């Protein structure tokens with residue numbers, strides 16, 4: 204939607220990039236209007252010439268002008284004047300805010316710097332602003348945050364089989380004859396992947412969608428397979444059993460390019476019959492048979508792997524097992540394979556230029572962001588006394604919400620939140636700082652659903668008194684009395700240094716284009732080789748505790764309760780982001796729990812009523828929606844609602860636990876069991 208004013212005020216169009224935690228990093232064309240110093244964003248559209256995203260934006264960002272100038276943005280620094288969580292604040296100046304923060308942090312650090320905990324994640328994906336606090340907190344000697352809430356288990360599972368081999372080009376989906384959207388609701392979270400899958404179908408490909416309930420992506424696929432939560436690894440094992448049993452394994456490819464297969468075939472696969480795996484994954488044995496055979500016979504199957512299936516206690520093993528499928532069928536050599544997303548971290552020297560671990564005089568303790576509740580309420584011998592939150596909303600998105608909020612209510616905890624909106628976390632802050640949006644600061648972005656990167660500069664001046672993460676940490680450093688030249692640099696200085704380094708990921712011409720703000724495709728190293736220690740795909744792996752992919756049961760939080768809860772995605776929000784937007788919230792209507800008619804009837808529940816889902820972690824009120832889209836035994840809720848919009852109630856994370864995955868210390872947000880009753 205355009206907010207262009209028909210007056211004679213001048214307009215201009217500037218390039219930008221989407222900063223959100225989404226694989227695509229769409230390139231933007233931003234129209235601004237007004238006289239210099241008073242310009243406003245009036246229209247945001249996709250950059251049609253961008254070679255990956257082609258100008259198409261999702262619903263969330265297509266009205267970014269309204270989000271930038273949203274009436275409920277935090278516009279000035281605020282100081283708490285009421286009880287914690289009451290959302291009563293007074294306006295203060297930046298000087299007062301910075302002085303108070305520096306004074307409080309200095310006093311705490313004088314006794315124990317590790318009593319200070321930063322908390323940030325992916326509210327912005329820009330390399331500078333996202334990581335802007337690292338150097339500051341390293342220099343302070345603060346505790347470090349282990350940022351593993353999303354999908355580290357995916358990386359661990361992939362590496363066990365493929366080592367450092369980069370993911371294939373996402374555009375290979377277009378050449379595929381079988382697109383497998385496995386654990387990804389691409390209609391909601393990866394619109395360009397979905398578009399490419401549909402384009403592949405026009406060329407003759409079939410699309411399978413595998414998920415735990417019938418998502419819109421399942422509706423768009425040719426066939427949908429509904430898997431029991433945490434059962435994906437079992438399904439992959441059953442498929443490999445069928446391939447091997449029926450002589451569909453590519454033994455020439457395996458002999459040339461795979462290690463560990465013979466022992467895997469001899470010791471693991473015989474037990475993985477379709478009948479046995481059916482009991483775990485919930486699909487009929489006949490479906491596992493057909494999936495195995497058709498996958499093996501596909502010439503270039505392209506498996507687009509989502510992240511949700513990694514958020515079970517067996518998440519790393521699940522990914523490891525699925526990644527073996529194209530090794531057994533030989534699809535890797537024909538241009539098929541598994542696409543888990545790209546990892547372009549090595550393309551820019553982040554540690555050297557931005558995060559500066561060398562500022563730590565000694566390694567400090569590491570606290571998992573998945574265990575914030577324990578960190579704020581436990582650690583009795585070395586308690587957290589200050590929490591500094593930026594571009595994240597742990598009161599909503601962190602597991603075990605009741606424990607997180609209990610910690611945020613502590614009177615002796617000094618909490619700073621640097622945000623654009625009054626999120627659930629900001630409501631508990633002692634000091635709230637107004638943050639810029641990506642259109643008001645410079646940064647360097649790289650996609651994780653593709654290989655493109657883009658440098659962006661501020662499109663407009665900061666709205667009201669907003670300041671960027673980077674600027675605030677530099678100002679705080681001066682407030683602490685530090686005189687390192689590092690903290691006197693601008694964000695653009697850091698971006699220049701990130702681009703100055705020589706790397707095989709880009710040549711001089713690509714770097715020049717990046718400097719000028721063009722989106723550029725990076726070139727992953729490897730040249731088609733398997734970048735593993737053995738130089739082959741490693742189905743067997745001596746480095747792992749378990750030498751071969753195998754069946755690992757999940758252990759849902761709330762074990763013993765009969766319904767598995769899936770905290771799923773929605774096209775109208777991104778994790779906890781975008782809930783301030785009335786029109787997007789309206790499209791979700793209310794916080795809903797989807798339940799199968801069989802489960803509803805067994806509990807005398809009716810459509811539209813209020814119902815409570817509960818387990819030992821908490822209780823959450825939902826509006827009930829009875830639907831055959833979820834299978835018996837599973838309930839689903841989409842989105843991570845802010846308490847403000849659900850009557851001050853708890854959100855879905857009051858039911859999730861702080862337990863970690865089998866690899867990567869990731870969250871187990873999808874490994875939840877509940878019971879449901881009328882409320």
Ligand code: SF4
Pocket residue numbers: 221222223225226227228229259260261262263264265394395
């Ligand atoms: S699809 Fe993803 S990258 Fe593109 S505009 Fe939407 S959130 Fe941003």
